[in-house]
Amino acid sequence: MTRTVLAALFLLATPSFVLCQDGSAAPQDPKAAYDELVKAFNKAISDWQTEAQAAVEKARAEGAKQLPAIAMTPPTKEFIAKAQEYAQQYEGKDEAVPFLGFVLKYARTERNAVKKVIGTLAATHGKSAAIADVLPFVTTGMRMGAAAQVMELLDDVAANHANAECKALALITRGTIKLQSANTDAERKAAEQDLRSVASITKDADLVAQAKDALFEIENLQVGCKAPEIAGVDVEGAPIKLSDYLGKVVLLDFWGFW
Amino acid sequence: MIPHERSLVEKWKDKPFALVGVNSDGTETEAGLKQWRENAKKHGVTWRSFRDEGSTPKISDTWRVQGWPTLYYIDHEGVIRHKDVRDEAEMEKVLEEMIAKAEAAAKGGKPAGQKPADKKPADKKPADQKK
Numbered sequence: 607m608t609r610t611v612l613a614a615l616f617l618l619a620t621p622s623f624v625l626c627q628d629g630s631a632a633p634q635d636p637k638a639a640y641d642e643l644v645k646a647f648n649k650a651i652s653d654w655q656t657e658a659q660a661a662v663e664k665a666r667a668e669g670a671k672q673l674p675a676i677a678m679t680p681p682t683k684e685f686i687a688k689a690q691e692y693a694q695q696y697e698g699k700d701e702a703v704p705f706l707g708f709v710l711k712y713a714r715t716e717r718n719a720v721k722k723v724i725g726t727l728a729a730t731h732g733k734s735a736a737i738a739d740v741l742p743f744v745t746t747g748m749r750m751g752a753a754a755q756v757m758e759l760l761d762d763v764a765a766n767h768a769n770a771e772c773k774a775l776a777l778i779t780r781g782t783i784k785l786q787s788a789n790t791d792a793e794r795k796a797a798e799q800d801l802r803s804v805a806s807i808t809k810d811a812d813l814v815a816q817a818k819d820a821l822f823e824i825e826n827l828q829v830g831c832k833a834p835e836i837a838g839v840d841v842e843g844a845p846i847k848l849s850d851y852l853g854k855v856v857l858l859d860f861w862g863f864w
Numbered sequence: 865m866i867p868h869e870r871s872l873v874e875k876w877k878d879k880p881f882a883l884v885g886v887n888s889d890g891t892e893t894e895a896g897l898k899q900w901r902e903n904a905k906k907h908g909v910t911w912r913s914f915r916d917e918g919s920t921p922k923i924s925d926t927w928r929v930q931g932w933p934t935l936y937y938i939d940h941e942g943v944i945r946h947k948d949v950r951d952e953a954e955m956e957k958v959l960e961e962m963i964a965k966a967e968a969a970a971k972g973g974k975p976a977g978q979k980p981a982d983k984k985p986a987d988k989k990p991a992d993q994k995k
Contacts, residue, residue, distance in 0.1 A: 820928070829944055831944050833942050833943065836923055840913060841913050851882050854881055855963050856937075857881075857959065858884050858937075860923075860924055860932055863889055863907070864889065
């Protein structure tokens with residue numbers, strides 16, 4: 607929520623510039639360009655899903671053993687490239703940040719693009735308040751071969767950013783990353799430290815809640831922890847509790863047909 | 865996933881084992897529930913699932929689910945013993961061990977388990993009475 611508010615404030619406060627340096631008219635203001643890019647992307651993905659599903663069903667009906675190629679390749683490439691173009695166009699300015707964020711949010715296989723984005727954020731936008739909007743998405747870099755650069759960026763923002771909310775976001779993101787890769791108590795402690803410090807540097811309710819939720823994971827959802835009670839209804843609406851199953855081994859499975 | 869899960873449920877139907885889902889198919893709407901029932905019938909889903917939507921916060925948020933499916937292995941005493949074991953052979957191995965422990969506890973464990981439980985309040989009482 608805060609991220610959106612920060613982004614909105616930043617967009618309101620920044621007059622969009624109309625002319626490129628060479629005097630030619632810029633296609634649109636950056637906000638409109640971003641929205642248009644996202645809209646086109648969503649449409650392409652939705653079209654792809656429909657087509658891929660049809661192709662899969664057809665292949666099944668024909669008894670094919672392998673999935674058709676279309677099912678494996680969401681059309682992200684051209685949109686990632688377009689976002690990079692925009693980022694280049696606004697190079698060095700806050701306006702580039704949402705486009706860098708686009709790459710982090712939607713890249714599936716574009717490792718080089720992601721690496722480059724992490725590098726650009728670290729080199730150019732590490733001190734800007736605009737980075738708040740994309741910090742939670744730098745985790746993409748962790749699985750795209752830029753883990754060290756991601757941690758460097760987060761370390762820098764957590765230690766040196768002027769804005770407390772940005773610092774807090776960096777701590778939450780770093781703590782969550784550490785938690786996900788933690789195998790030992792010492793590693794979990796390090797994650798815990800990041801998350802605990804959030805409440806001392808910001809009063810932002812949303813950020814404090816985010817840190818609290820992540821701490822809940824450390825304290826209640828580890829192997830060896832008593833499983834937190836779940837009391838709710840089943841899919842048919844009948845009451846059901848996890849503790850109904852005490853005495854049995856429970857495989858708790860978060861799932862869906864979709 | 866579902867065929868394997870169905871086989872586990874069938875295999876251990878007489879054992880202290882339950883597959884419990886937390887389902888995110890939007891069954892809080894009538895259309896969602898109708899679709900779910902159709903799918904459940906088609907795929908032979910007989911086990912119960914919590915409804916994820918509609919609860920605040922969502923169960924999957926509280927349990928910090930980052931991707932689906934996510935698995936937690938909870939023993940007969942309600943303690944999380946494993947997370948995210950996904951390999952089917954590994955899943956069965958892990959669950960078999962847990963089920964064996966649950967059965968042992970149900971058989972011989974009760975009288976043995978009761979003794980310390982009986983003792984504790986007895987130990988405490990004199991201390992309480994002194995007060």
